[in-house]
Amino acid sequence: MITEIYITIYITLIFFISFLIIIIPIYVFFKIYNQKVLHYDFGYKNASLKICFIAGVHGNEPAAALLLQELIKKKYFKNSNVFIRVIPVVNRFGLNTNFRFQNNIIYPDINRNFRNGKGIDKTSKKLIELTKDMDIIIDFHEGWGFHKINEESIGSTVITGNLIQLAKEIKDDLNYTISNKNLKFSFIKKPCRIQNSFGCYNYKKNKKYILIETSGQDDIQKLSLRQEQVKIVIDTVLKFYNVSRV
Numbered sequence: 001m002i003t004e005i006y007i008t009i010y011i012t013l014i015f016f017i018s019f020l021i022i023i024i025p026i027y028v029f030f031k032i033y034n035q036k037v038l039h040y041d042f043g044y045k046n047a048s049l050k051i052c053f054i055a056g057v058h059g060n061e062p063a064a065a066l067l068l069q070e071l072i073k074k075k076y077f078k079n080s081n082v083f084i085r086v087i088p089v090v091n092r093f094g095l096n097t098n099f100r101f102q103n104n105i106i107y108p109d110i111n112r113n114f115r116n117g118k119g120i121d122k123t124s125k126k127l128i129e130l131t132k133d134m135d136i137i138i139d140f141h142e143g144w145g146f147h148k149i150n151e152e153s154i155g156s157t158v159i160t161g162n163l164i165q166l167a168k169e170i171k172d173d174l175n176y177t178i179s180n181k182n183l184k185f186s187f188i189k190k191p192c193r194i195q196n197s198f199g200c201y202n203y204k205k206n207k208k209y210i211l212i213e214t215s216g217q218d219d220i221q222k223l224s225l226r227q228e229q230v231k232i233v234i235d236t237v238l239k240f241y242n243v244s245r246v
């Protein structure tokens with residue numbers, strides 16, 4: 001009798017463990033693979049001006065993604081007199097793993113997935129959908145160096161093709177806080193420097209877009225400093241369009 005009970009418990013345990021061994025990896029796989037690109041909306045839906053802040057397209061460029069999530073929690077954009085959409089983490093898998101690419105073997109680099117006027121993977125399509133009604137798009141990335149030291153690098157640059165006055169004000173406001181001339185931001189008017197990028201896509205579609213590149217990859221500068229710079233950019237944009245949040 002006792003032996004039979006032991007055998008029953010033993011078999012049940014074996015079944016249970018086998019079940020976990022099969023189910024857990026499947027659950028984890030779908031949890032990672034089916035990550036949603038979350039967005040947060042503030043202000044009036046029908047406002048005449050719609051501003052969108054985007055971050056975390058590349059997972060190893062975390063400064064703006066982390067800061068925007070904090071600002072959302074603090075309700076920083078609440079009660080705006082314009083419409084503000086924040087997409088804080090486009091590539092959640094990349095941010096969680098400190099990895100540039102998304103979890104898509106065929107189309108890993110989200111910022112190369114805009115071809116022939118459309119998105120070619122799920123994430124790029126989603127970004128297009130979330131920004132198609134936006135008037136102003138501010139997209140935060142982090143470069144690997146400093147443009148003033150090495151022209152190959154786009155670290156510490158503000159790049160646009162059609163929002164020149166705002167881009168220059170952002171550059172000036174950032175540079176006001178930087179004393180070392182080698183670390184200052186540059187304004188670059190080359191929206192299609194990288195073909196198939198989101199910036200180039202927007203430029204060709206006549207959409208107003210600015211790419212902000214702090215110098216941040218491999219923690220070349222402290223995260224707190226890069227986040228201060230992201231905050232300056234956000235506040236300059238809000239000031240430029242007289243956004244009030246009362």
Ligand SMILES: [Zn+2]
Nearest residue numbers: 058061141142
């Ligand atoms: Zn990037």
